[in-house]
Amino acid sequence: MSYVIGVILLAVITSLACALPGVFVVLRKNSMIVDGISHAVLPGIIVGFALTQDLNSPILILGAALAGLLVVLGNEWLSDTGLLAGDAPQGLIFPALFAAGIILVSMDLQHAHIDTNAVLVGDLNLAVFPALIVNGVNIGPEYLYVMLAVLAVNAAFIAVFYTRLKLTTFDRQFANVLGMRTRLLNTAFMFLVSMTVVAAFKAVGAILVISLLVVPAATAQLISKRLSVMMALTAVFAVAGALAGFWIAYVLNTGTSAAMAVFYGAMFVTVALTAKIATHIRRNRRSSKSTAAAISAPNVGAVAGE
Amino acid sequence: MTPIACECRDLSVAYREDPVLRRVNFCVPTGSVMGIVGPNGAGKSTLIKAMLGLVTPLAGTSEFFGKPLDDVRNRVGYMPQSASVDWDFPTTVIDLAVMGTYGELGWFRRPGKAERARAMAALEQTGMQAYASRQIGELSGGQRQRAFLARALVQVPDLYFMDEPFQGIDAKSQQAMIDVLKDLSAQGKTIVIVHHHLGSVLDFCDHVTLLNKSIIASGPGEETFTKDNIRIAYEASDGAEAFLAEAG
Numbered sequence: 197m198s199y200v201i202g203v204i205l206l207a208v209i210t211s212l213a214c215a216l217p218g219v220f221v222v223l224r225k226n227s228m229i230v231d232g233i234s235h236a237v238l239p240g241i242i243v244g245f246a247l248t249q250d251l252n253s254p255i256l257i258l259g260a261a262l263a264g265l266l267v268v269l270g271n272e273w274l275s276d277t278g279l280l281a282g283d284a285p286q287g288l289i290f291p292a293l294f295a296a297g298i299i300l301v302s303m304d305l306q307h308a309h310i311d312t313n314a315v316l317v318g319d320l321n322l323a324v325f326p327a328l329i330v331n332g333v334n335i336g337p338e339y340l341y342v343m344l345a346v347l348a349v350n351a352a353f354i355a356v357f358y359t360r361l362k363l364t365t366f367d368r369q370f371a372n373v374l375g376m377r378t379r380l381l382n383t384a385f386m387f388l389v390s391m392t393v394v395a396a397f398k399a400v401g402a403i404l405v406i407s408l409l410v411v412p413a414a415t416a417q418l419i420s421k422r423l424s425v426m427m428a429l430t431a432v433f434a435v436a437g438a439l440a441g442f443w444i445a446y447v448l449n450t451g452t453s454a455a456m457a458v459f460y461g462a463m464f465v466t467v468a469l470t471a472k473i474a475t476h477i478r479r480n481r482r483s484s485k486s487t488a489a490a491i492s493a494p495n496v497g498a499v500a501g502e
Numbered sequence: 503m504t505p506i507a508c509e510c511r512d513l514s515v516a517y518r519e520d521p522v523l524r525r526v527n528f529c530v531p532t533g534s535v536m537g538i539v540g541p542n543g544a545g546k547s548t549l550i551k552a553m554l555g556l557v558t559p560l561a562g563t564s565e566f567f568g569k570p571l572d573d574v575r576n577r578v579g580y581m582p583q584s585a586s587v588d589w590d591f592p593t594t595v596i597d598l599a600v601m602g603t604y605g606e607l608g609w610f611r612r613p614g615k616a617e618r619a620r621a622m623a624a625l626e627q628t629g630m631q632a633y634a635s636r637q638i639g640e641l642s643g644g645q646r647q648r649a650f651l652a653r654a655l656v657q658v659p660d661l662y663f664m665d666e667p668f669q670g671i672d673a674k675s676q677q678a679m680i681d682v683l684k685d686l687s688a689q690g691k692t693i694v695i696v697h698h699h700l701g702s703v704l705d706f707c708d709h710v711t712l713l714n715k716s717i718i719a720s721g722p723g724e725e726t727f728t729k730d731n732i733r734i735a736y737e738a739s740d741g742a743e744a745f746l747a748e749a750g
Contacts, residue, residue: 223591278518359604359612366591367601369556370653373580374605375572420592421637 197336200446202324206340207438207452210320210399213347214408215434216354217389219427222413223365226389228283229268231406232290234393237264238297238315238402241394245310251398252342257391264390267293269383294402318401320452321445339398346395353388354427357381362423400453411460412437418464418471437463504531506568507661507692508553508578513562515545515552522548524716526562530661530709535683535693537707537723539700541736544714546696547583550663554580566661576605579659583666584646589639595649596634599624602656624652627685629678644675651679662686664695668702680706700745703727 197205221230240263244256267289274285301310314322324337354361363371364378371378389409396405412433413426420426441456448455509529515522522545530536538546551557553564555571566574579602599621600613607613625631628648633641641649647667654662668676683693683706697703703710703723710727712718712735719726719735729746736742 223588225588356610359607362593363601363604366593367582367587369551369582369586370580370601371604372556373554373575373578375575376604417590417592421594421635422597423592426592 197327197334199324202327202337202340203320203452204439204442206324206337206343206399207320207442207456208435209340209343209347210396211408211412211434211438211456212431213343213350214392214396214405215412215430216347216350216427217385217392218409218413219416219423219430220354220361220365220385221389221409222417226386227406227410228286229271229386230389230393230409232271232286233264233268233390234397234402234405235290235294235297236267237261237390237394237397238294239300240264241397242297242300242310252339254342257342257394260394261387261391264393265383265387268386268390314398314401316401316403317451318397318399318404318453320399320442323399342395343399346392350388350392353384361385400456404453404457407457407460408434411457411464415460415464415467418467433460433463504533506530506565507532507534508564508566508694510549510553510564511562513549513552513564514560515548515557516560522715523552523559526713526717528553528711528717528720530692530694532692533687533690534709535687535695535707536709536711537703538694538696538711538713539698539703539727539735540713540718541742542698544735546698546713547665549713550580550665550694550696554578554663576657577660579654579657579662581650581654581662581664581667583669584643584650585669589646591638593638594634595625595630595636595638595641595652596621598638598649599652599656602653605657621652621656624655625649627655628652628682642672642675643669644671647671648675648678651682655682659691661692662694664693666696666698668697668699700732700742701748 221227237260240260241251241256244253244259245251248256250256271285271289274280274289280288298312298315301312301315313319323339326338327334328336328338328341360371360376360381363374364376364381368378392409393405396408400408412430415433416426416429420429437456437460440459442452444450444459445452445455507530509527511527513526513528514524526545526549528549538549540546548557552559552562553571555564564571566578571578596618600617602624603613603617603620607617622631622634625634628651630645630648630652633645633649638646638649647669651664651667654664667679671679683695686693687708695707697707704727708723709721710723711720712726712731714735714737719728719731732742732746
C-alpha cells in the first residue's frame with residue numbers, strides 16, 4: 197500500500213471511528229467531559245507507552261481507556277457529593293492529570309520518546325509507520341487496523357443498542373420507567389468513548405480529538421429532523437472533512453489533523469449559515485403565501501366564525 | 503373494597519440534607535383519577551418519581567397491582583414533565599410516539615410497521631396526526647404535551663403517571679387531553695396526575711391527594727378537597743387564598 201493511500205485511509209477511518217459515538221456525545225451534551233477525558237488519559241498513555249513501548253498496543257489502549265472511564269465516574273461522583281458546583285470538578289481533575297502527563301513526557305520516562313507536539317495535535321503523517329507486513333506484503337499501516345477495530349466495535353455497539361441509546365439520551369427518566377439499565381449503558385458508552393479517544397490519540401493528539409468527535413455530529417444536527425438522518429449525515433461530514441483535510445495538508449505541506457480540524461470548523465459555520473438563511477427564506481415565503489391567501493379568500497374567517 | 507392500583511408505605515425522600523417527603527402513605531384505587539395537589543416544593547413530582555424508582559427514597563416501599571415495579575413495568579405508563587427533555591433532539595412526533603413501544607421490543611428488534619401504526623393511532627387520539635412528521639422542537643407547548651400523551655397511550659398501560667401535563671398549554675390542547683383522560687377513565691384505567699391549578703382539579707379528578715411534604719388528605723375528591731385541607735396544605739399561601747376567596 198502506498199504512503200499516500202495509507203494516510204488517506206487512516207484519516208477516513210479515524211474520523212469515522214470518532215464521529216459515530218460523537219453523535220451521542222453531542223446529543224448528551226457531554227462534549228466537555230470528552231475533552232476532559234482526552235486530557236486526563238495522557239498520564240495513562242505515557243506510563244503505558246513506557247511499559248509497552250508501543251502506542252498501538254491493545255493493553256495500552258484498554259488500560260488508558262479504563263483510566264479515562266474512572267476519571268469520568270469520579271467526576272460524576274464528585275458532582276453528586278455537591279462539594280463543587282456545576283462543572284467545576286472537570287476544571288479540577290482534568291487539567292491536573294493532563295499536566296502530570298506533560299511532566300512525565302518531559303521527564304523522558306524510561307526513554308519513552310514521545311514528542312510534546314505530537315501529544316498535543318498528533319501526527320497522521322507519522323502514524324502510518326510502521327506498516328503491517330503479512331507474508332512479505334505491505335497491507336497498509338498497522339495503526340490503520342487498530343482504528344478499523346475501534347470503528348467496528350463502535351459501529352456494532354451503536355447498532356445493537358440503538359433504540360436504548362436513543363431513548364436514554366432523549367428521555368432518561370422514561371427509559372428508566374421502561375426498565376432500561378440506563379446507568380450501565382451510560383458507563384459502557386463512556387468506556388467506548390474513552391477507548392476511542394485513547395486510540396485516536398496517536399493520529400490527532402489530545403487537543404484535536406474533540407474536534408473529530410464533536411464537529412461532524414454538531415454540523416449534522418443543524419439540518420437533521422431524525423436521528424437516523426443525523427447518523428448518516430455525520431458519517432458524510434466526517435469523511436468529507438478527512439478527505440478535504442488531507443488535501444489541504446498535502447497542498448500546504450502541513451499537519452493533516454490540524455487541517456482536518458480547521459476544515460471541520462469551516463464546514464460547521466458554512467452549514468449553520470446556510471441553514472439559517474434557508475429557514476429565513478422559507479419563513480418569508482410562508483408568510484407571503486398566507487398573506488396572499490388571506491387577500492384572495494377574505495371571507496373564510498368570517499364563514500368559520502358564523 | 504376496590505382493588506388497589508398502586509400504593510406506597512412510609513416513603514421518605516431527601517435531596518442532600520433537605521427532607522422532601524416524610525413517611526408518606528399513599529394509595530390509589532383501581533379505576534380512579536387521582537390528582538396530587540400541593541404548593542410548589544411540596545414534593546408532588548418527587549412522590550411519583552420515588553414510587554417509580556427515578557429518585558432513590560431514604561425509606562419506604564412501593565407496589566403496583568400488589569407487586570414490585572419490576573414485575574409489572576408493562577402495565578405502568580409515565581408522562582414526564584415536558585421541560586425535562588431536549589427539544590432540539592432530532593426526532594419527529596411519530597418517532598416520539600413510537601418510543602412508547604421500546605419497552606416491549608427486547609434487545610434486537612427495531613420498531614417496524616406495526617409499531618408505527620400503533621403510534622399513528624395514538625396521535626389520532628390526541629389530535630396530533632397532522633403533525634406526525636414535524637420535528638418536536640417545532641411544536642407549541644400544548645402540542646408537545648399531546649405528543650407525549652400519545653407516547654404514553656402507545657404503551658397501553660393500566661396505570662398512568664402524569665407529571666404536570668397541563669403546564670403551559672392552550673385551551674384547545676387542554677380540552678383534547680381532558681377528553682382522552684375521560685376516555686381512559688371510562689375504560690377502567692387508573693390515572694395519577696400531578697396538578698398545580700386548584701380551580702380545575704375536580705374537572706377531571708374523582709380522587710384528590712393534598713400533599714405538602716406529608717399527606718394532608720387523600721381520598722374521594724368531595725371528602726378531601728375541602729377548604730380546611732387546602733388551607734393546611736398551602737399554609738395560607740396567596741394562590742390558595744385567591745382560590746378560596748373565589749370559591750366562596
